[in-house]
Amino acid sequence: MKTIIEPFRIKSVEPITLTTKEQRLDLIQESHYNLFQIKSRDVIIDLLTDSGTGAMSSEQWAGIMRGDESYAGSNSFLFFEATIKEVFGYKYILPTHQGRAAERILFSTLCKDGDIVPSNMHFDTTRANILSQNATPVDLIPEKFKDTQFIDPFKGNMCIDKLKNFLETNDLSKVPLIMVTITNNSGGGQPVSMKNIRDIHLLAKKHNIPFYIDACRFAENAYFIQQRESDYKNVAIKDIVKEMFSYSDGCTMSAKKDGIVNIGGFLCTNNEDVAEKNNNLLILTEGFTTYGGLAGRDLEAIAVGIKEAMDQDYLHYRIKSISYLGDKLVANNVPILQPTGGHAVYLDASIFAPHLEKKVYPGQSLACALYVEGGIRTSEIGSFMFGGFDDNGKEFYSDFELVRLAIPRRTYTQSHIDYVIEVIIDVYKNRKKLKGLEITKQSKYLRHFTGRLKQIG
Numbered sequence: 001m002k003t004i005i006e007p008f009r010i011k012s013v014e015p016i017t018l019t020t021k022e023q024r025l026d027l028i029q030e031s032h033y034n035l036f037q038i039k040s041r042d043v044i045i046d047l048l049t050d051s052g053t054g055a056m057s058s059e060q061w062a063g064i065m066r067g068d069e070s071y072a073g074s075n076s077f078l079f080f081e082a083t084i085k086e087v088f089g090y091k092y093i094l095p096t097h098q099g100r101a102a103e104r105i106l107f108s109t110l111c112k113d114g115d116i117v118p119s120n121m122h123f124d125t126t127r128a129n130i131l132s133q134n135a136t137p138v139d140l141i142p143e144k145f146k147d148t149q150f151i152d153p154f155k156g157n158m159c160i161d162k163l164k165n166f167l168e169t170n171d172l173s174k175v176p177l178i179m180v181t182i183t184n185n186s187g188g189g190q191p192v193s194m195k196n197i198r199d200i201h202l203l204a205k206k207h208n209i210p211f212y213i214d215a216c217r218f219a220e221n222a223y224f225i226q227q228r229e230s231d232y233k234n235v236a237i238k239d240i241v242k243e244m245f246s247y248s249d250g251c252t253m254s255a256k257k258d259g260i261v262n263i264g265g266f267l268c269t270n271n272e273d274v275a276e277k278n279n280n281l282l283i284l285t286e287g288f289t290t291y292g293g294l295a296g297r298d299l300e301a302i303a304v305g306i307k308e309a310m311d312q313d314y315l316h317y318r319i320k321s322i323s324y325l326g327d328k329l330v331a332n333n334v335p336i337l338q339p340t341g342g343h344a345v346y347l348d349a350s351i352f353a354p355h356l357e358k359k360v361y362p363g364q365s366l367a368c369a370l371y372v373e374g375g376i377r378t379s380e381i382g383s384f385m386f387g388g389f390d391d392n393g394k395e396f397y398s399d400f401e402l403v404r405l406a407i408p409r410r411t412y413t414q415s416h417i418d419y420v421i422e423v424i425i426d427v428y429k430n431r432k433k434l435k436g437l438e439i440t441k442q443s444k445y446l447r448h449f450t451g452r453l454k455q456i457g
């Protein structure tokens with residue numbers, strides 16, 4: 001059959017309030033053109049993030065009821081630990097309340113002043129957590145991948161030549177780890193090939209540098225490897241996952257993505273000394289080793305969700321429903337980052353609204369217009385998120401001006417997506433009317449969460 005159906009039935013529903021355009025015009029001004037400041041009840045379709053917004057399964061809810069809330073050594077922790085070890089193959093597993101807690105602990109353990117951490121592309125929280133250790137995050141993607149219209153089956157790959165050059169020209173005592181983000185969220189939810197992961201591993205090994213994976217969307221990445229890398233056509237997702245992680249020394253994970261839970265994460269390593277230091281930091285700020293800031297029930301839901309995310313039928317539906325959205329937009333000439341990613345479709349605001357220069361935040365302007373037009377909340381991944389000021393007070397901008405339509409897992413149906421397509425096409429037809437924005441208030445780190453803007457003109 002050609003029609004791909006959602007491989008689940010809906011047991012519980014949540015009402016959506018249908019606001020009017022007039023109401024949304026007021027709401028966007030009251031929120032200072034920052035979509036993180038809009039209340040969820042004022043959103044019709046929420047594509048702000050795929051993080052923690054998925055629908056849990058009946059098995060996960062059963063796990064919630066089974067949760068053992070003992071402070072130390074709970075059954076839920078043992079189940080969680082055994083599952084993560086089985087799926088990822090690491091020796092030491094710590095639960096954390098979400099991905100950034102794992103990042104903060106790992107970088108506090110490994111990084112010191114003046115260090116440099118290369119990656120294909122760091123996500124915003126990863127970048128900020130490295131910076132807060134007075135270390136520098138460096139992105140090493142191939143130059144041609146910066147063209148949003150360039151098509152490559154593994155457009156999340158790190159540039160191996162750049163990595164080689166980086167390792168040959170830098171003082172390696174200042175490189176505490178190499179990271180790779182799978183899939184590459186900031187670069188369009190693009191997958192990283194097994195070959196690329198293996199090549200990074202070989203270089204890391206040659207130079208004796210630990211290699212960690214930002215594992216948020218590991219199952220979606222594994223599906224792309226199965227579909228696009230010829231050696232893996234007939235390999236089961238669980239075996240692809242095992243192999244991907246076998247090349248690394250550890251990982252940070254936000255289980256709010258491919259753990260399909262509303263909260264949770266973990267930090268893994270094979271290094272005993274690093275594990276001990278991580279554990280001490282975890283106890284200091286997150287909680288004891290066997291709960292790490294989560295409830296026992298959360299650990300149950302993560303363990304079940306991690307396995308559900310690797311289900312072949314689920315992944316097929318998931319990736320195909322994202323490309324359904326991308327393909328319809330392309331068919332209507334709407335510029336998107338090509339090819340469609342694993343968890344999201346990214347509109348290219350620089351092509352969408354070429355009359356808006358980077359300094360007036362075209363991505364944020366487009367994201368606000370989608371909200372006003374159809375109550376769709378998205379997120380800007382451009383100069384509002386990744387721009388800022390250098391040490392001399394000079395403003396710098398992001399390479400990309402994107403608007404991410406992140407699709408929550410198992411949450412929206414095809415008619416919701418058809419509505420989204422209709423709204424975007426409408427905004428595209430009226431794109432010349434989009435107005436630029438100016439920042440009126442911002443914080444030093446992660447300004448896109450709390451910053452304020454106003455419309456120019």
Ligand SMILES: Cc1ncc(COP(=O)(O)O)c(C=O)c1O
Nearest residue numbers: 051098099100123125185216254
């Ligand atoms: C690639 C990547 N890394 C890290 C994180 C941080 O995870 P969390 O939001 O759970 O702290 C995210 C969240 O969106 C992400 O997409």
